[in-house]
Each structure stands twice: as structure tokens, then as C-alpha cells.
Amino acid sequence: MKTTNILLAGVGGQGVLLASRILSEAALAAGLDIKQSEVHGMSQRGGSVMSHVRIGEEVHSPIVPEGECDILAGFEPLEGLRQAHAVKEGGVLLYSVDRINPSTVSAGFAQYPEDVEEQLKSFKCRTVAVPAVQYAEQVGNRRSANVVMVGVMSNFLEFSDDIWSQALTAAIPAKLLALNIAAFELGRKHI
Secondary structure, three states: OOOEEEEEEEEOOOOHHHHHHHHHHHHHHOOOEEEEEEEOOOHHHOOEEEEEEEEEOOOOOOOOOOOOEEEEEEOOHHHHHHHHHHEEEEEEEEEEOOOOOOHHHHOOOOOOOOOHHHHHOOOOOEEEEEOHHHHHHHHOOHHHHHHHHHHHHHOOOOOOHHHHHHHHHHHOOHHHHHHHHHHHHHHHHOO
């Protein structure tokens, strides 16, 4: 199996780190090697958060090499756009359509580009827009949008339903598990 390179990019509080944990648990349940690295930045204040996840039979480095990202999940459109250059030609760029102003925009230091979605669609990869918050609200908790995004990503990873079930169970507290399984399934059905 070749190494699969995944980047997750979002804003603090969106659950990027939980999503990477679910991916890591799935890889472990499948008996694969996993390396993961996180960049928290100013995540506590709505700043950028990014996670590198590399899955394969033998992975030596946690950092996704530039231009070799197989799957990019942008939990927020502008954060997805900031990392879109890393997606390889023919890769997959998933992004939540739900806009959250990064701290620089909220503070008035920058403007949110009006054409973010058009820019995302200009890359030479498969682009998938996901109404993640809308799906999460359907299951009763908008904070499950991150698990919706993992559900969408699951369509591009060769793990069985049983592996995903084990990963969700390992990463999510029992009292929130049923809700998040429903969110995962809505994401899985998006494609």
C-alpha cells in the first residue's frame, strides 16, 4: 500500500484535531502505520489549525510533502484555500461551505475573499463542496460538522465499515457516539 497523505485545515474550535484522531484510529484498527502532526497556531482564539496525517504500511515522517497531498479537508473555505497548493494533481479537495471569519478578518486586518469557492475549484484536483454544518444540524449538533467531514473523507479511504465503527468508538465519548455516527453517515452519503 502506498502512503496516503491527508491534510486537515480549519479554525480553532472546529474539531480538526478530533477528526485527525478518528483517521488515526481507523488506520490503527486496519493494522497500518500512522504518523500525525498538528499545528495549533492561535487555535484558542479562532486562528488556523492544521493537521498532517500520513497512513501506510511504513511511514517515516509525519509531514505531508509539498504537492503530495492526496486528500485535503478544509473545514472552512479560506483555510482550505490556504492549503490547496499542497494537493497533488488528481487529488481530492473537500471543503465545508460554512464560512468562519479567521481572526485576521474579524480583527479587520484582512478581508475575506468573495471568490473563495471559485478559487478552490480552479485547482487540478477533484473538488467537493460539503454543507457540513447543515448536515450536523440535521443530527442535532452543529459541532459534529467535523465528523461529517470525516464521513466524506471515508469515501476516499479503503477502510471497511467495521474499521470506521471501531475508530469512531475509540475517539468519541460514549454519550456523543450515536449522534456522531449519524453525522459520519450523512457525510459518507454526500458523495
